[in-house]
Amino acid sequence: MAPEVSRAAAGPLTLAIDIGGSHLKAGVMTVSGEMASGPVRVKTPKPAKPEAVVTSLVALAGQLGSFDRISMGFPGVVRSDTILTAPNLGTPYWHGFRLGAAIAAHLKKPVRVLNDASVQGLGVIKGRGLECVLTMGTGMGFALFQDGRIAPHFEMSQHPIKTDETYDQYLGEAALQSVGAEHWNKRLRKAIAILETVINYDTLYIGGGNAKLIELPLPSKVKTVSNAAGITGGVRLWDERMDHAFDEAPASFAA
Numbered sequence: 001m002a003p004e005v006s007r008a009a010a011g012p013l014t015l016a017i018d019i020g021g022s023h024l025k026a027g028v029m030t031v032s033g034e035m036a037s038g039p040v041r042v043k044t045p046k047p048a049k050p051e052a053v054v055t056s057l058v059a060l061a062g063q064l065g066s067f068d069r070i071s072m073g074f075p076g077v078v079r080s081d082t083i084l085t086a087p088n089l090g091t092p093y094w095h096g097f098r099l100g101a102a103i104a105a106h107l108k109k110p111v112r113v114l115n116d117a118s119v120q121g122l123g124v125i126k127g128r129g130l131e132c133v134l135t136m137g138t139g140m141g142f143a144l145f146q147d148g149r150i151a152p153h154f155e156m157s158q159h160p161i162k163t164d165e166t167y168d169q170y171l172g173e174a175a176l177q178s179v180g181a182e183h184w185n186k187r188l189r190k191a192i193a194i195l196e197t198v199i200n201y202d203t204l205y206i207g208g209g210n211a212k213l214i215e216l217p218l219p220s221k222v223k224t225v226s227n228a229a230g231i232t233g234g235v236r237l238w239d240e241r242m243d244h245a246f247d248e249a250p251a252s253f254a255a
Contacts, residue, residue, distance in 0.1 A: 015067040015109070016234025017057055018116060019074050020044060021088035021138025021173070022209070024053065026060045028067045029235045033123075037064040039231055048089040050097045058106045070109050071234030073116030074099060075141065077155060080246070081113055087158060087168060088138040112237050112246060115153050116230060117141030120207050122150075122242075123233025124225045129202030132195065135230070136188075136210035139168040144199070150245055161191060176210060185216045192222060 011031035018025040027038030040063050045052035061067075076086040076094065081101060086094035100111035120141070121133035127148030135141030142156035157168040169175060171191060176184045195204065196219075206214065207225040214224055236242065 012069060012238070013067040014235045014238060015061055015064065015070045015107075016119075016231045016237075017060070017070065017072045017103075018119070018230035018234075019053065019057075019072065019089075020116070020209075020230075021048075021075060024056055024060060025231055026057070026064060027231045028064045029232060031235060033232050033235055035232075039228070040064065044089070047093070048086075049093045050083075050099070050102070053089075054099075054102050054106065057103060061107055068109065069238060070100075070103060070107065070111040071119065071237040072099065072103065072111065072113040073119035073230055073234065074113055075116045075137075075139065077153060078113050078115055081111075085155065085158075087155070088172070112242075114237060114245060115141070115143065118143040118150055118153060118245075119233045119237060120225075120229045121145055121205065121233065122236035122239075123229030123231075124205045124207065126203070130199070132199055132201040132204045134191075134195075134204065134206045135208035136171065136206060136213075137173065137208040139172040140170075141208065142167075144201075148241060150242065161194065167191065173210065176213070181213050181215070185214065188214065189216050192219070196221075 014029045016027055016029050023041045024044055025039055025041040028036045030036050040060055075088055077084040081098050083094040083097045083099055085091050100113040104111045117133055117135045120135055121143040125131045125145050131145045133143040140157045144151040158166050161167050161170045204222045205225045207227055207229055209227050211224045
């Protein structure tokens with residue numbers, strides 16, 4: 001557990017939640033990005049149906065003390081608090097589910113929800129030039145930023161890298177277990193080269209739980225980052241520069 005932080009010095013406290021295919025993680029952050037409480041984590045329920053995940057997240061929040069607002073990173077496409085896709089949790093379960101509203105109803109705090117790679121990117125980008133973020137975990141997450149401003153989200157993970165394989169299938173956890181770390185690194189090298197050609201990024205950040213397995217020499221424009229950014233980036237989700245990413249007000253709760 002992080003050392004206790006003075007409430008007055010901390011400013012608004014953010015409960016930052018990172019939803020993954022294997023684990024659910026959470027921590028309470030100060031406005032300066034310090035961990036005020038946590039982090040804590042549990043395994044993602046199997047099957048990962050919305051009701052089971054919400055129950056687990058509410059239980060996690062109960063371990064962390066008080067907070068003023070909630071940020072959530074979700075592994076799929078999120079529009080105006082509504083989940084459209086959840087490739088590694090089960091899209092049929094999640095499509096149309098208002099995750100922020102469900103959490104707000106339980107925890108009685110305002111909620112913002114965004115794609116998990118986008119939230120992780122907020123925790124690592126420098127705000128200069130074209131910055132790309134990949135997350136390597138159960139699947140592959142993707143986010144893009146121009147001078148600190150988030151671009152519209154698209155699911156690069158579901159784009160074919162080969163005739164019969166998407167990036168998710170080519171670089172996700174199942175692929176890693178199937179082909180082994182050495183060959184997985186060769187696949188990652190190929191993906192980095194493709195993205196450099198297609199996006200022409202200034203910096204590419206690679207995070208997620210499997211980033212620690214990267215062994216190949218990385219180009220100077222490519223950097224690995226801590227998986228903790230999936231939580232620490234949650235504070236930045238409440239920055240004014242992110243207001244444009246939400247078509248509606250933050251998920252509200254019944255008084």
